[in-house]
Amino acid sequence: MTALTDLTVAGIRDGVRDGAFSAREVAEDFNAAVASAKALNAFIIETPDHALAAADAADAARSAGTLKPLSGVPIGMKDLFATAGYQTTAASHMLEGFVPPYDATVAGKLFEAGAGMLGKLNLDQFAMGSSNETSYFGNVVSPWRRNDGGNASLAPGGSSGGSSAAIAARIVPAATGTDTGGSIRQPAAFTGISGIKPTYGRCSRWGIVAFASSLDQAGPMARDVRDCAILLEAMSGFDPKDATSLDLPVPNWEALLSSDLKGKKIGIPKEYRVEGMPAEIDALWERGIAMVKDAGAEVIDVSLPHTRYALATYYIIAPAEASSNLARYDGVRYGLRDLPDGANLQDMYAATRAEGFGAEVKRRILIGTYVLSAGFYDAYYTKAQRVRALIARDFEQAFEQCDLLLTPTAPSAAFALGEKNDDPLAMYLNDVFTVPASLAGLPAMSVPAGLDEKGLPLGLQIIGRPLDEQGVLNAGLAIEQRAGFSARPKQWW
Amino acid sequence: MSVDAATVRKIASLARIAATEAEVEAMVPELNNILGWIEQLSEVDTSGIEPLAAVIPNTLRLREDKVTDGGIREKVLQNAPQAEHGFFAVPKVIE
Numbered sequence: 001m002t003a004l005t006d007l008t009v010a011g012i013r014d015g016v017r018d019g020a021f022s023a024r025e026v027a028e029d030f031n032a033a034v035a036s037a038k039a040l041n042a043f044i045i046e047t048p049d050h051a052l053a054a055a056d057a058a059d060a061a062r063s064a065g066t067l068k069p070l071s072g073v074p075i076g077m078k079d080l081f082a083t084a085g086y087q088t089t090a091a092s093h094m095l096e097g098f099v100p101p102y103d104a105t106v107a108g109k110l111f112e113a114g115a116g117m118l119g120k121l122n123l124d125q126f127a128m129g130s131s132n133e134t135s136y137f138g139n140v141v142s143p144w145r146r147n148d149g150g151n152a153s154l155a156p157g158g159s160s161g162g163s164s165a166a167i168a169a170r171i172v173p174a175a176t177g178t179d180t181g182g183s184i185r186q187p188a189a190f191t192g193i194s195g196i197k198p199t200y201g202r203c204s205r206w207g208i209v210a211f212a213s214s215l216d217q218a219g220p221m222a223r224d225v226r227d228c229a230i231l232l233e234a235m236s237g238f239d240p241k242d243a244t245s246l247d248l249p250v251p252n253w254e255a256l257l258s259s260d261l262k263g264k265k266i267g268i269p270k271e272y273r274v275e276g277m278p279a280e281i282d283a284l285w286e287r288g289i290a291m292v293k294d295a296g297a298e299v300i301d302v303s304l305p306h307t308r309y310a311l312a313t314y315y316i317i318a319p320a321e322a323s324s325n326l327a328r329y330d331g332v333r334y335g336l337r338d339l340p341d342g343a344n345l346q347d348m349y350a351a352t353r354a355e356g357f358g359a360e361v362k363r364r365i366l367i368g369t370y371v372l373s374a375g376f377y378d379a380y381y382t383k384a385q386r387v388r389a390l391i392a393r394d395f396e397q398a399f400e401q402c403d404l405l406l407t408p409t410a411p412s413a414a415f416a417l418g419e420k421n422d423d424p425l426a427m428y429l430n431d432v433f434t435v436p437a438s439l440a441g442l443p444a445m446s447v448p449a450g451l452d453e454k455g456l457p458l459g460l461q462i463i464g465r466p467l468d469e470q471g472v473l474n475a476g477l478a479i480e481q482r483a484g485f486s487a488r489p490k491q492w493w
Numbered sequence: 494m495s496v497d498a499a500t501v502r503k504i505a506s507l508a509r510i511a512a513t514e515a516e517v518e519a520m521v522p523e524l525n526n527i528l529g530w531i532e533q534l535s536e537v538d539t540s541g542i543e544p545l546a547a548v549i550p551n552t553l554r555l556r557e558d559k560v561t562d563g564g565i566r567e568k569v570l571q572n573a574p575q576a577e578h579g580f581f582a583v584p585k586v587i588e
Binding site for chain 2: 098099100101199200201214240243244246247306309312313315316323327330331332333334335336337339343344345346347348349350351353354357362363365366367369370373379380382383384385386387388389390392424425439440441466
């Protein structure tokens with residue numbers, strides 16, 4: 001029999017419903033898997049009691065005939081989502097010990113749908129990073145290792161690196177992620193799992209620790225496309241508490257899944273063929289093109305001429321919004337307070353923020369403060385907003401010719417921990433393929449499509465028109481079925 | 494444009510982040526490296542392009558003008574580093 005921890009979300013849901021096993025058994029097995037995987041450092045806190053309570057509720061609901069969409073399914077929660085009664089840190093010293101009295105809207109929706117929580121997952125501090133190395137609680141270690149005999153610890157991607165590592169290691173069946181410039185898609189690609197960032201506004205941002213508000217979007221990460229569809233349905237929906245939430249019905253994405261791409265046109269943006277991209281990534285992309293053709297799609301070349309300016313645009317806009325959002329951490333209302341002897345209020349602010357923020361967070365706050373400061377605002381921030389408009393227009397024009405775009409998710413496989421630490425710019429360049437869709441607010445997902453020569457997973461990215469999550473999921477499913485990705489990391493933890 | 498130590502000290506002060514001299518010195522080249530890189534945007538012709546603030550068209554909503562929460566003082570204060578008499582407490586700000 002398949003181990004319960006090898007089941008997908010759909011498998012657990014259906015098995016509990018059919019009585020093949022109890023939700024309690026599922027929760028106990030995952031709790032044990034979580035407890036035995038400390039070497040991955042994927043969790044900041046474990047919450048086995050929450051998972052067990054939800055499981056018992058699911059088993060009772062089955063007897064009563066009142067099962068909910070996620071009854072019996074335990075998940076991991078990125079520690080950027082506020083969870084009532086459970087510490088929520090954003091992987092920062094600033095919020096260490098912060099216990100919110102409320103649930104983030106998305107977390108509440110998942111619990112309301114019957115899901116239990118296995119724990120709060122590690123991430124880059126305030127979601128700022130691409131490798132999980134900026135966490136105050138130590139970096140997550142990817143469960144994957146190169147097949148070259150070395151034991152180099154690899155980055156699980158970031159910022160949702162606890163989520164990606166835990167899913168790949170099969171210690172959670174699925175998890176929440178958030179994506180500001182690629183923080184769902186890049187870690188999914190690095191660990192051989194799937195993840196979707198929906199259209200900006202689909203998921204409420206309320207109760208998610210804010211990074212860059214015009215970009216932040218929650219989304220699910222899981223082992224396959226169907227599971228992403230199931231979870232996204234539970235996470236999406238209008239929320240009056242978020243001014244940018246879209247007041248639209250939530251489609252029944254799972255029921256409408258179809259890997260038949262007949263009649264679909266898929267664009268290949270030539271600007272994504274960047275200099276220095278490994279031949280393996282190019283070959284993977286070619287295989288992806290063959291897969292969507294095999295599924296019935298027509299493939300055409302398109303151009304997104306401002307792609308090369310996306311990263312610089314992002315690294316003005318995101319730090320600017322971060323410097324504003326993170327002004328709230330003042331040592332007064334919640335979080336850390338550092339009050340040196342004899343200090344006045346201003347000294348307290350400065351000491352608290354010096355102590356509570358890590359180096360990368362400070363770097364971004366300072367960049368953001370600089371580009372927003374008097375005399376520089378127009379040259380940097382307004383200019384970046386104008387280029388952002390051009391990047392969004394590129395996509396609009398491409399979508400006049402095609403329905404979806406297919407690109408690699410990241411320019412390389414997972415790198416080793418420490419490899420890009422000394423150079424913030426080298427780390428930023430890792431987001432080159434994911435940032436443009438974020439700037440345009442478009443739905444985009446990564447699906448695993450193959451392994452590189454060192455045995456590490458590589459992902460392909462599908463980008464869709466605003467609100468066309470269905471098209472993105474369907475193309476993802478077509479690739480998933482043809483790629484037949486079944487590799488999993490060998491257990492060493 | 495590039496920054497020097499005095500500018501970094503000023504930005505850090507605006508951002509209310511205390512920084513030692515050594516930290517300021519270390520940040521000067523780091524920030525200049527990043528600022529030099531984002532400088533490339535100046536080569537993009539953006540004349541006649543409106544700055545984009547909201548990516549997905551959405552309208553601001555009005556709601557009924559009535560109280561929707563409140564009465565949760567204890568919850569509001571429960572994470573405060575220092576709360577006194579039902580208020581957030583801070584160091585003395587008046588001499």
